[in-house]
Amino acid sequence: MKNDLISVADLDSEKIWQLIKSAIKMKTGNRRPFLVGKSLALIFEKPSLRTRVSFEIAMHELGGHTIYLSQNEIGLGEREPISDVAQVLSRYIDGIVCRTFSHDNVATLAQYATVPVINGLSDLEHPCQALSDLLTIYEKKGKLEGLTLAFIGDANNVANSLLLASALVGVNFNIASPDGYMVRGNILNQAQELSQKSRAKISLTSDPSEATEGADVVYTDVWTSMGQEEEREVRRQAFLNYQVDNKLLSLAKKDAIFMHPLPAHHGEEIAEGLLESPQSVVFDQAENRLHLQKAILIELMRGV
Ligand code: CP
Ligand code: NVA
Numbered sequence: 087m088k089n090d091l092i093s094v095a096d097l098d099s100e101k102i103w104q105l106i107k108s109a110i111k112m113k114t115g116n117r118r119p120f121l122v123g124k125s126l127a128l129i130f131e132k133p134s135l136r137t138r139v140s141f142e143i144a145m146h147e148l149g150g151h152t153i154y155l156s157q158n159e160i161g162l163g164e165r166e167p168i169s170d171v172a173q174v175l176s177r178y179i180d181g182i183v184c185r186t187f188s189h190d191n192v193a194t195l196a197q198y199a200t201v202p203v204i205n206g207l208s209d210l211e212h213p214c215q216a217l218s219d220l221l222t223i224y225e226k227k228g229k230l231e232g233l234t235l236a237f238i239g240d241a242n243n244v245a246n247s248l249l250l251a252s253a254l255v256g257v258n259f260n261i262a263s264p265d266g267y268m269v270r271g272n273i274l275n276q277a278q279e280l281s282q283k284s285r286a287k288i289s290l291t292s293d294p295s296e297a298t299e300g301a302d303v304v305y306t307d308v309w310t311s312m313g314q315e316e317e318r319e320v321r322r323q324a325f326l327n328y329q330v331d332n333k334l335l336s337l338a339k340k341d342a343i344f345m346h347p348l349p350a351h352h353g354e355e356i357a358e359g360l361l362e363s364p365q366s367v368v369f370d371q372a373e374n375r376l377h378l379q380k381a382i383l384i385e386l387m388r389g390v
Contacts, residue, residue: 088200088386089386090196090202090203091203091205091213091214091382091386092189092196092205092211093205094213094247094250094251095276095280097254098254102220102251102254105378105381105385106220106224106381108380109218109221109374109377109378109380109381110377112377113374113377119149120148121148121180121383121387121388122148122149123149123150124148124149124180124387125151125152125178126141126145126150126151126152126179126181126183126383127153127155127178127181127183128141128142128152128155128185129171129182129184129185129186129195130156130184131156131162131185131186132185132186132207132312132313134185134206134207136348136372137183137206137214137375138154140375141206141383144376144379144380145383147380148380148383148384150180153179162184162186162191168191168195169194169197171195172194172197172203173198175199175201176201179201180201180202180387181202181386181387182195182204183206184203184204185206185207186207186208187208187313188209189205189209189210189211191208192208202386202387204382204386209243209311209313210243210273211243211250212244212247212347213251214375214379215244215248215375216251217378217382218375218378218379219248219305219347219374220251220255221377222367222370222371223257223302223343226343226367227302227343230255230256230257231256232257233257233303234257234258234260234300234301235257235258235260235304236301236303236304236338237259237260237297238297238298238306238328238355239262239263239267239306239307239308239309239355240311240321240325241261241263241268241269241270241273242308242311244307244347245261246269246270249261249269249273249277249288250276250277252277252286253276253281253286254280255284255286256286257303258286258287259286259287259288260289260291260296260297260298261291261297262291262293262294262297262328263290264324267321267324267325268290268292274288294328295334295337298334298335298337299337300337301337301339301342302338303338303342303343303344304334304335304338304343304344304345305344305346306330306346307355308351309324309325309351309355310322322354325354325355328355330344330356330357330360331357331360332363335363342365344360344363344365344366344367344368345371346361346366346371348368348371
């Protein structure tokens with residue numbers, strides 16, 4: 087039976103730790119070509135720097151290869167139904183990464199494909215980002231359980247996956263968002279259910295200072311995600327008090343780290359220069375996409 091990675095909630099805490107440990111081995115020198123002769127299709131309906139390049143390099147270093155398919159080329163759901171694309175691709179290749187507007191698209195792809203499907207970002211989740219972020223936090227802090235992460239801004243795909251991942255491994259999750267942009271009910275319910283086992287505390291507020299107070303990790307993402315460009319002005323107004331700057335960061339623990347999945351809008355969700363601050367780990371965070379995704383690819387594709 088093939089396995090997919092569509093949502094962080096597809097995993098449990100043991101599986102997440104297995105991926106983190108495997109990624110650390112990849113990063114610290116295991117160069118075995120686990121996926122020789124395997125092919126991975128990258129279906130991308132939206133632009134990407136990190137996700138595309140890290141998956142391409144990961145497959146190359148593992149001995150396999152990738153085929154990049156933009157929306158112009160395959161017209162997912164437009165030129166032909168997603169179910170047909172899934173079944174055809176499954177006859178040629180060994181795995182699929184899909185970055186799409188609608189989470190339903192990647193779920194449908196997984197339903198009809200007979201090879202593993204990995205969510206490379208949808209409107210609802212960004213699981214590869216959240217799992218890589220746990221690796222970065224673990225590297226910087228030496229543990230996960232009992233830490234507190236403050237997410238400042240839009241309860242978007244990145245926030246949703248981070249919330250679920252935190253709930254699974256026992257990271258307390260404070261999120262500060264303006265009215266209308268808070269975590270949606272179904273994701274919150276899912277996270278609350280998962281947190282019962284890990285005892286992670288989840289707290290929602292509209293006050294960025296309250297969320298940041300005493301945090302180990304301060305995290306933000308863009309106010310306007312890909313596909314929401316028409317709302318940019320409305321969102322800019324709604325999020326005006328949600329910029330992460332040195333003043334806000336100073337409310338967190340002294341040794342707190344600052345994280346952002348990138349791309350960043352400098353001067354919007356982060357103050358100019360913040361990425362270069364000594365507390366910022368954003369470039370290590372970007373690098374870790376490569377190592378953690380290698381672990382995901384090996385886990386899902388090795389036996390296929
Ligand atoms: N963080 C992230 O997924 O970056 P890209 O959109 O460049 O892939
Ligand atoms: N929330 C952002 C993340 C980009 C990696 C977006 O969806 O555009």
